[in-house]
Amino acid sequence: MKNSIPEEKIRAVIEACSDCDVCRHLMDADCLFFPQLYRLWDQEQETGEPASSRELRDLTDRCNFCALCPCPNIRADIIDAKTKFIARDGLKYGVRTIEDVERIGEICGAFPKMFNTLLRHRWSGSLVKQAFGIHPERKFPTFTQKDFSKWAKENNLHVQGHPDSKRKVAFFVGCTGRFLFPEVPKAAVTMLQNCGVEVYVPEQKCCSMPALLEGDRQLAIGFMRFNLQQLTEAVDAGYDIVCSCSTCGFMLKNLLKEGAYYSDEYQQTVRGDESLLKVPAGKDLLDGHREEGFVVLQKSIYGKILKDEGYFSALRAQDRIRVAEHTFDLGEYLEKLLQTGELSAPVKTFGGRMVYFPPCHGREQNIGRPYIKLLTLLPNLRMESIDGHFTCCGMAGIMGFKREFHESSIRLGQRLMDRIRQIDPDRIVTDCLSCRLQFNQCLPHPVSHPIEVLEKAYTGQ
Numbered sequence: 496m497k498n499s500i501p502e503e504k505i506r507a508v509i510e511a512c513s514d515c516d517v518c519r520h521l522m523d524a525d526c527l528f529f530p531q532l533y534r535l536w537d538q539e540q541e542t543g544e545p546a547s548s549r550e551l552r553d554l555t556d557r558c559n560f561c562a563l564c565p566c567p568n569i570r571a572d573i574i575d576a577k578t579k580f581i582a583r584d585g586l587k588y589g590v591r592t593i594e595d596v597e598r599i600g601e602i603c604g605a606f607p608k609m610f611n612t613l614l615r616h617r618w619s620g621s622l623v624k625q626a627f628g629i630h631p632e633r634k635f636p637t638f639t640q641k642d643f644s645k646w647a648k649e650n651n652l653h654v655q656g657h658p659d660s661k662r663k664v665a666f667f668v669g670c671t672g673r674f675l676f677p678e679v680p681k682a683a684v685t686m687l688q689n690c691g692v693e694v695y696v697p698e699q700k701c702c703s704m705p706a707l708l709e710g711d712r713q714l715a716i717g718f719m720r721f722n723l724q725q726l727t728e729a730v731d732a733g734y735d736i737v738c739s740c741s742t743c744g745f746m747l748k749n750l751l752k753e754g755a756y757y758s759d760e761y762q763q764t765v766r767g768d769e770s771l772l773k774v775p776a777g778k779d780l781l782d783g784h785r786e787e788g789f790v791v792l793q794k795s796i797y798g799k800i801l802k803d804e805g806y807f808s809a810l811r812a813q814d815r816i817r818v819a820e821h822t823f824d825l826g827e828y829l830e831k832l833l834q835t836g837e838l839s840a841p842v843k844t845f846g847g848r849m850v851y852f853p854p855c856h857g858r859e860q861n862i863g864r865p866y867i868k869l870l871t872l873l874p875n876l877r878m879e880s881i882d883g884h885f886t887c888c889g890m891a892g893i894m895g896f897k898r899e900f901h902e903s904s905i906r907l908g909q910r911l912m913d914r915i916r917q918i919d920p921d922r923i924v925t926d927c928l929s930c931r932l933q934f935n936q937c938l939p940h941p942v943s944h945p946i947e948v949l950e951k952a953y954t955g956q
């Protein structure tokens with residue numbers, strides 16, 4: 496039976512990681528979870544006193560699912576423990592409000608002038624922050640006068656185009672792009688259309704990452720159920736799904752389909768022999784007999800471990816696989832268009848020095864650095880990439896906003912900020928809009944999504 500007691504679930508993680516010990520040093524500087532895990536473990540060894548339920552709950556709060564640590568099963572277990580804590584003990588009011596980025600965007604987006612004034616004013620701004628558990632020093636982004644969805648409707652992007660279009664993209668925008676930085680998805684639309692791609696913006700909700708991170712499974716599954724239906728319909732109509740936000744891409748490509756290949760629903764479509772499990776080769780880190788693009792395993796041995804128990808296993812496995820397999824990161828998609836000759840030459844040159852920061856959920860997609868390839872094609876532009884696998888901006892989704900995490904969030908990003916200060920570029924470029932918020936918090940340099948730079952270079956606007 497699956498462990499349903501949160502304390503036991505997180506204890507199992509503590510036992511496994513203290514036994515292994517790799518992340519004691521590996522994740523020391525870029526994660527809030529592991530340093531605390533080892534502190535608790537060492538304290539237990541010294542005093543013989545086990546960590547309290549409160550300490551265990553606080554420990555799970557420190558993981559932001561950045562996916563930088565080596566074991567996917569460990570971070571899945573941390574989120575599972577946190578979800579179980581929330582299911583049993585509930586969610587704080589402030590967190591319940593700010594985790595629903597979709598609703599905040601809709602409410603504040605309906606009266607942007609009023610909310611922007613309210614948040615900018617020192618006295619009213621600190622009252623709002625206090626009410627929602629936001630740290631007083633955290634800069635709040637400005638709500639746009641017209642969000643992207645309204646613009647997309649005005650430009651008729653909410654309806655599907657001609658069924659015979661050669662290249663068709665269903666654009667999954669993400670909340671931050673829709674409500675705070677609409678210039679980013681607009682640049683993506685212009686760029687794709689410039690390459691002859693038909694762009695359709697289906698109805699969509701939050702990708703679910705903030706709700707998943709806060710342990711609110713019900714909200715996360717509700718968002719994903721809605722998105723899955725819209726996106727499956729788009730895939731059935733021949734659309735590729737493209738995400739300009741690396742976290743949305745990570746959700747749709749990676750997390751959504753976790754476990755789906757092991758489901759009976761999928762197995763019935765691929766296996767002839769009931770005693771076997773067949774998983775597409777390269778889709779999982781599985782080793783075994785290979786046959787026509789599949790790894791073939793004995794069900795009697797592997798069937799007990801390899802089950803459809805991913806976070807989204809309540810949703811239809813075949814739909815999850817279809818959507819995941821048709822989703823591309825925007826940079827990855829543009830690189831594809833470059834290879835097929837559908838992305839023509841840039842028409843504008845601009846000099847200067849930019850530094851590109853690859854966000855963690857982009858790195859996790861294993862697609863290389865498409866934006867670096869595209870940006871280095873721009874004549875006269877000097878590009879530098881901040882790499883090093885374990886570099887984090889510290890924003891951690893909505894965690895950086897929280898009163899209790901703001902200072903740790905700034906500390907976590909310190910190394911990266913120091914490196915950028917050293918380079919002192921004309922502009923920082925990153926495809927994660929949460930990282931952009933953190934750069935805006937910590938540094939004076941202007942920040943762009945790479946698609947904004949590319950749009951200017953390719954359209955001359």
Ligand code: SF4
Nearest residue numbers: 512515517518566569
């Ligand atoms: S996450 Fe994996 S590598 Fe890191 S300490 Fe835990 S078991 Fe070891």
Ligand code: SF4
Nearest residue numbers: 526558559561562564
């Ligand atoms: S996913 Fe990120 S925050 Fe969570 S334990 Fe791993 S490295 Fe730390």
